[in-house]
Amino acid sequence: MREVRLSIVGFGVVGRGVTEVIRRKRAEIKEKFGLDLRVVAIVDLWGAVLASSDGKSGNEIDVDKVLDALQRGKADGLSPRESLETHGIKVEDMQSLEVIKEVEHDVMVEATPTNVESDGEPGTSHILEALKAGRHVVTSNKGPLALHFKKLMRAAERADRKIGFEATVGGAMPIISLREALAGNEILSIKGILNGTCNYILTRMSEENLPFEHALREAQEIGIAEADPKSDVLGVDTAVKLVILANALLGLDASYKDVSVTGITEITPEALNLAKNNGYVIKLIGEVDRDGKLEVAPKLVPKTHPLNVSGTLNAALLKTDLAGEIVVVGRGAGGIEAASAIIGDVIRIFRSS
Numbered sequence: 188m189r190e191v192r193l194s195i196v197g198f199g200v201v202g203r204g205v206t207e208v209i210r211r212k213r214a215e216i217k218e219k220f221g222l223d224l225r226v227v228a229i230v231d232l233w234g235a236v237l238a239s240s241d242g243k244s245g246n247e248i249d250v251d252k253v254l255d256a257l258q259r260g261k262a263d264g265l266s267p268r269e270s271l272e273t274h275g276i277k278v279e280d281m282q283s284l285e286v287i288k289e290v291e292h293d294v295m296v297e298a299t300p301t302n303v304e305s306d307g308e309p310g311t312s313h314i315l316e317a318l319k320a321g322r323h324v325v326t327s328n329k330g331p332l333a334l335h336f337k338k339l340m341r342a343a344e345r346a347d348r349k350i351g352f353e354a355t356v357g358g359a360m361p362i363i364s365l366r367e368a369l370a371g372n373e374i375l376s377i378k379g380i381l382n383g384t385c386n387y388i389l390t391r392m393s394e395e396n397l398p399f400e401h402a403l404r405e406a407q408e409i410g411i412a413e414a415d416p417k418s419d420v421l422g423v424d425t426a427v428k429l430v431i432l433a434n435a436l437l438g439l440d441a442s443y444k445d446v447s448v449t450g451i452t453e454i455t456p457e458a459l460n461l462a463k464n465n466g467y468v469i470k471l472i473g474e475v476d477r478d479g480k481l482e483v484a485p486k487l488v489p490k491t492h493p494l495n496v497s498g499t500l501n502a503a504l505l506k507t508d509l510a511g512e513i514v515v516v517g518r519g520a521g522g523i524e525a526a527s528a529i530i531g532d533v534i535r536i537f538r539s540s
């Protein structure tokens with residue numbers, strides 16, 4: 188049995204999803220893969236919960252107790268730190284970089300907010316620091332990968348450590364790992380629906396003849412769209428994911444500024460109706476080919492085409508030289524869905540090392 192010590196940096200929807208999945212799947216992962224996943228550090232802006240100050244082998248955080256305390260505290264209107272302390276869990280005044288550096292562990296799970304508008308921080312520094320300290324990295328944070336792909340890959344190579352980033356594109360939908368599945372193929376182009384919020388809005392507009400603002404409000408009410416939906420509806424989120432795919436699967440050296448981006452805010456129910464009457468739907472499509480042309484824009488898709496997926500689903504069509512066309516479809520967001528991709532990366536890293 189191999190012990191794998193994890194730190195979780197950023198304890199929001201995804202960070203908590205990872206602990207939840209470890210709680211559910213721990214015995215199964217031990218049995219199937221011989222890996223004993225132990226969370227030894229959880230760090231967020233409110234401080235850090237540690238298994239022990241030195242992360243010595245054998246110690247681990249009682250994740251059940253942490254999740255339970257946070258849930259109960261939230262119901263009582265307490266902050267995360269108050270929730271933990273009220274339930275007898277010690278919170279250290281340590282920041283993420285300090286924990287990454289000082290606490291002994293094998294893999295750092297990076298799940299802090301995405302920031303592509305400026306510098307990809309704090310995720311980029313977290314990843315570089317973890318590699319420097321000899322830790323593998325698994326992340327759901329798109330910013331560092333979209334802005335500094337080559338730099339991060341080089342740092343990982345120098346440190347002889349791996350970076351898993353399946354969760355950055357398509358949530359639970361496997362796509363980055365197709366690199367291994369399609370080894371020997373050349374991937375010629377990728378075309379996909381990479382943002383569940385936009386797909387939900389377009390689906391509702393088309394099905395119910397709703398104006399954009401109405402469908403957006405509905406998506407916000409049921410928690411599918413953020414209070415600030417700009418990054419999704421303007422196509423930024425799709426563009427960021429497209430850049431990651433272009434670099435990881437097509438071997439390009441693309442960055443966000445190389446993408447021509449049009450969002451879905453100008454689409455009207457009339458346009459969707461006209462498309463429908465002619466056998467098409469309108470989808471926000473991200474597209475890249477080997478010539479390095481990267482585009483995000485609403486496109487007509489035949490109703491019978493495999494990319495015509497509805498609701499919050501994501502889908503991608505890859506053209507390859509040997510395997511022809513490959514289509515993947517899956518749930519693009521959610522804490523457990525992202526955790527599915529993260530746990531898959533962790534298992535792959537430790538099975539192969």
Ligand SMILES: NC(=O)c1ccc[n+]([C@@H]2O[C@H](COP(=O)([O-])OP(=O)(O)OC[C@H]3O[C@@H](n4cnc5c(N)ncnc54)[C@H](OP(=O)(O)O)[C@@H]3O)[C@@H](O)[C@H]2O)c1
Pocket residue numbers: 196197198199200201202230231232283298299300301302309327328329330354355358519520521522525
């Ligand atoms: N949610 C999904 O379905 C999903 C799916 C795939 C990928 N992702 C990506 O995964 C990442 C995490 O998403 P999420 O939904 O879990 O976000 P979230 O709920 O906002 O959680 C992020 C957490 O990180 C904390 N944080 C901010 N700066 C930090 C720092 N310097 N050190 C430690 N913690 C810090 C945040 O604190 P504050 O709230 O106080 O700022 C928050 O608690 C994002 O990059 C997101 O784009 C999310």
